[in-house]
Amino acid sequence: MPEKQPERMPKEPLAEPLHSMEEEAELAAPLMEEELPEGTLGVALGPEMPIGALGKIGQEQVREAAVTLKKYKDGKANLEARIIANEQWWKMRHWDLIKGKDDAGKSRPEPASAWLFNSVANKHADAMDNYPEPSVLPRARDDEQAAKQLSAILPVVLEQNQYEQVYSDTWWYKLKTGTGVKGVFWDPRRSDGLGDIDVRKVDILNLFWEPGITDIQKSRNLFHVELIDNDLLMQQYPFLHLDASQPSVQVNKYVYDDSVDTSGKSAVIDWYYKLYNGVRDVLHYCKFVNDVVLYASENDPEYAERGFYDHGKYPFVFDTLFEEEGTPCGFGYIDVMKDTQMYIDKMGQIVIENALQAARKRYFIRSDGGVNEKEYADLQKDFVHTTGNLGEDSIREIMVSPLPSICVEILNNKIQELKETSGNRDFSQGGTTSGVTAASAIAALQEAGSKLSRDMIKSAYRAFTQECYLVLELMRQFYDEPRTFRITGEGGGQQFETFDNSGIRPQAQGRDFGLDLGERVPVFDIKVAAQKKSPFSKISQNELAKELYGAGMFNPEIADQALICLDMMDFEGKDKVVQKVSQNQTLLQMVQQLQTQMLQMAQIIDAQNGTTIAQGMAAEQTGMQGQPMPGEGAGEGQTQVNALGGELPESGVTNQARQRTAQIANPQ
Numbered sequence: 025m026p027e028k029q030p031e032r033m034p035k036e037p038l039a040e041p042l043h044s045m046e047e048e049a050e051l052a053a054p055l056m057e058e059e060l061p062e063g064t065l066g067v068a069l070g071p072e073m074p075i076g077a078l079g080k081i082g083q084e085q086v087r088e089a090a091v092t093l094k095k096y097k098d099g100k101a102n103l104e105a106r107i108i109a110n111e112q113w114w115k116m117r118h119w120d121l122i123k124g125k126d127d128a129g130k131s132r133p134e135p136a137s138a139w140l141f142n143s144v145a146n147k148h149a150d151a152m153d154n155y156p157e158p159s160v161l162p163r164a165r166d167d168e169q170a171a172k173q174l175s176a177i178l179p180v181v182l183e184q185n186q187y188e189q190v191y192s193d194t195w196w197y198k199l200k201t202g203t204g205v206k207g208v209f210w211d212p213r214r215s216d217g218l219g220d221i222d223v224r225k226v227d228i229l230n231l232f233w234e235p236g237i238t239d240i241q242k243s244r245n246l247f248h249v250e251l252i253d254n255d256l257l258m259q260q261y262p263f264l265h266l267d268a269s270q271p272s273v274q275v276n277k278y279v280y281d282d283s284v285d286t287s288g289k290s291a292v293i294d295w296y297y298k299l300y301n302g303v304r305d306v307l308h309y310c311k312f313v314n315d316v317v318l319y320a321s322e323n324d325p326e327y328a329e330r331g332f333y334d335h336g337k338y339p340f341v342f343d344t345l346f347e348e349e350g351t352p353c354g355f356g357y358i359d360v361m362k363d364t365q366m367y368i369d370k371m372g373q374i375v376i377e378n379a380l381q382a383a384r385k386r387y388f389i390r391s392d393g394g395v396n397e398k399e400y401a402d403l404q405k406d407f408v409h410t411t412g413n414l415g416e417d418s419i420r421e422i423m424v425s426p427l428p429s430i431c432v433e434i435l436n437n438k439i440q441e442l443k444e445t446s447g448n449r450d451f452s453q454g455g456t457t458s459g460v461t462a463a464s465a466i467a468a469l470q471e472a473g474s475k476l477s478r479d480m481i482k483s484a485y486r487a488f489t490q491e492c493y494l495v496l497e498l499m500r501q502f503y504d505e506p507r508t509f510r511i512t513g514e515g516g517g518q519q520f521e522t523f524d525n526s527g528i529r530p531q532a533q534g535r536d537f538g539l540d541l542g543e544r545v546p547v548f549d550i551k552v553a554a555q556k557k558s559p560f561s562k563i564s565q566n567e568l569a570k571e572l573y574g575a576g577m578f579n580p581e582i583a584d585q586a587l588i589c590l591d592m593m594d595f596e597g598k599d600k601v602v603q604k605v606s607q608n609q610t611l612l613q614m615v616q617q618l619q620t621q622m623l624q625m626a627q628i629i630d631a632q633n634g635t636t637i638a639q640g641m642a643a644e645q646t647g648m649q650g651q652p653m654p655g656e657g658a659g660e661g662q663t664q665v666n667a668l669g670g671e672l673p674e675s676g677v678t679n680q681a682r683q684r685t686a687q688i689a690n691p692q
Contacts, residue, residue, distance in 0.1 A: 073263055079323030086312040089295050093247045093273065099235030103353060104276045107201045107228060110358045111278050113365070114200050116141060122366050133380070135372040139439060140365040143446040144199045144357055150477035151195045154554040155188065156488045160496070161549040170527040171548055174496065176511040177523050181495060185223040193225045194343065195484070202356035203228060204343040206487075207248075208494040210333070210502055218505060221498050223491065226340060228353065229276050240352045246338045248294040249275050251286060261318055266290055290314065296338050299331075306331035307338070335497035343487035345480060357446055364442040371435040378427045386422040393418030447476035485552045492550045500528045553596065568595060577601075583609030 112118050116136035158178050162171035190206065198204030205226040214220040230250060234243040254266040273291035277284065292313050298305040309332040310320040317323070321332040333339065344354035389395055394411030395418060410418075443449050503525040513519040530543040572578065577586040583605050590602050626638035 076319040076324040081320035081322050083315050096232040113362050133376045139442050140361045143448040154481050156552045157555045158492045159551045163547045167546045177509050180509045202345045202354040208339050246296040251289040252292050307333050307336045334501045341490045368438045382424040388420045489550045580608040580612035
């Protein structure tokens with residue numbers, strides 16, 4: 025390990041490189057000629073060196089970064105220990121953690137009840153029942169078409185990354201450790217070298233940040249460490265020469281059931297840091313192994329000034345369950361429940377031991393009793409030989425007293441405590457409680473009991489929104505070439521959409537009054553809604569739609585009243601319903617205006633040619649042949665209907681006219 029050097033200040037401009045590229049090549053020339061000693065790391069500098077391997081970021085800078093990484097690693101030692109222990113609790117291997125010194129070497133039952141496991145599994149099921157679906161909304165009218173395209177394409181990009189599996193894995197990790205982390209990267213090797221977005225789950229044990237911060241974006245540096253086989257590294261980077269020694273950076277590991285060999289692997293470090301360029305923070309990226317730079321954005325002319333990612337953010341999103349101060353990570357349900365689970369299993373151990381002792385008969389035998397113990401213990405023996413007189417005290421059964429009822433009561437109370445503290449009561453799993461049998465009452469209890477799940481799902485939606493923003497920014501930066509996506513159209517049919525970043529890139533605003541107006545960056549909002557995964561949510565939504573239809577909310581003739589009623593209601597998807605009702609109202613008004621105009625034109629034609637076109641059109645519109653023209657009285661027995669065939673109330677003038685006609689026709 026090199027001597028400790030001052031920590032690099034990312035907010036300040038980096039120092040000039042010690043040597044130019046030509047000087048570094050000259051200094052490394054002897055390494056190209058001499059054979060590298062065994063057990064050392066060497067770099068052959070030649071024409072095969074990729075862009076970004078040489079330049080401003082060199083050996084000295086990555087050594088300083090390695091010192092910073094060591095400090096960051098020491099700062100999260102307690103968090104890593106807790107994460108590893110929680111994984112043992114999740115696998116129900118926690119007896120290794122709760123055994124006391126007095127239990128060492130003893131053979132005692134070790135029951136591992138699954139109350140904790142069941143609570144975590146139910147929370148995960150709630151999360152997957154509310155799998156998120158993004159919708160992109162524009163902030164300016166000019167961006168409506170781009171937002172519509174992104175709303176259709178963004179779910180496809182996530183699907184291509186198998187995001188549902190990533191979402192599920194991250195939720196398991198979040199419930200166990202308290203924090204789920206997802207990374208949103210640009211992978212130039214995907215799509216046959218065209219490059220595409222890569223979204224994946226990140227293990228916190230491999231991620232290192234500045235101790236004491238709560239917002240990961242405020243960390244001065246961010247490191248991600250991954251162990252990769254040396255042969256694969258040397259195949260990808262031919263200038264590397266790696267030995268079979270252990271990695272230079274040791275990453276904490278879980279307690280695996282199988283042995284995991286890390287020899288022949290090297291720790292590849294992704295180093296992200298931010299530099300202030302006088303206007304904003306610029307994100308830079310460096311990949312190195314040991315003290316050799318594999319790539320650095322500051323060494324790449326394309327990214328030296330603009331940064332590796334234009335959005336300027338670390339490509340990691342933290343989704344915290346229960347927050348803690350002074351750290352971007354939180355604690356999870358296992359941390360809440362494991363103490364209670366420990367006492368449940370310890371009480372279970374006592375109950376099981378007592379039951380085993382009572383079930384197996386044991387005896388006191390006097391040493392001078394003269395009983396053949398082997399024959400007595402063998403139940404197949406019909407005769408047991410004794411020596412001398414067999415007294416009553418020669419053999420005596422050991423009586424085991426049953427545990428007092430308070431022990432079983434404490435065990436049951438601990439089980440109820442775990443259910444209450446985790447919000448995993450019986451009705452939340454579909455069970456019934458005493459005295460509650462009505463389906464509506466059970467549904468109401470389930471809805472009230474799911475508020476804990478709804479709260480933690482909302483936090484996951486906030487993290488999902490940030491992930492979608494990162495995906496959009498990567499599209500804006502890298503989607504230069506048109507790409508074709510298969511999407512689902514408005515009618516549910518299959519469509520193919522071609523998309524590139526031309527509509528979302530910064531757009532020049534031209535000049536006005538001799539001044540350059542600069543560029544306008546299209547900005548979008550992400551709105552997240554739950555896909556209807558659970559049968560209960562689907563049924564409730566369908567029932568609501570039927571109730572709205574039965575109440576006439578979709579009748580365009582009463583759209584004004586329907587909009588007032590909908591404005592007072594609150595349900596998921598309300599905006600779309602209001603939009604459809606408003607559209608139907610506008611459409612009906614347009615149709616009525618056109619019908620009136622056509623009738624007026626038909627009346628003019630009839631007056632000129634002596635035809636009856638207007639009367640026929642009126643009959644078709646009302647759905648009844650011979651219906652009087654507008655303004656004429658309806659005949660007796662005829663009913664006026666609206667455009668949808670519904671009966672309209674008769675006006676007072678028409679009623680009076682009918683009564684007067686009846687009096688003239690039938691005088692008394």
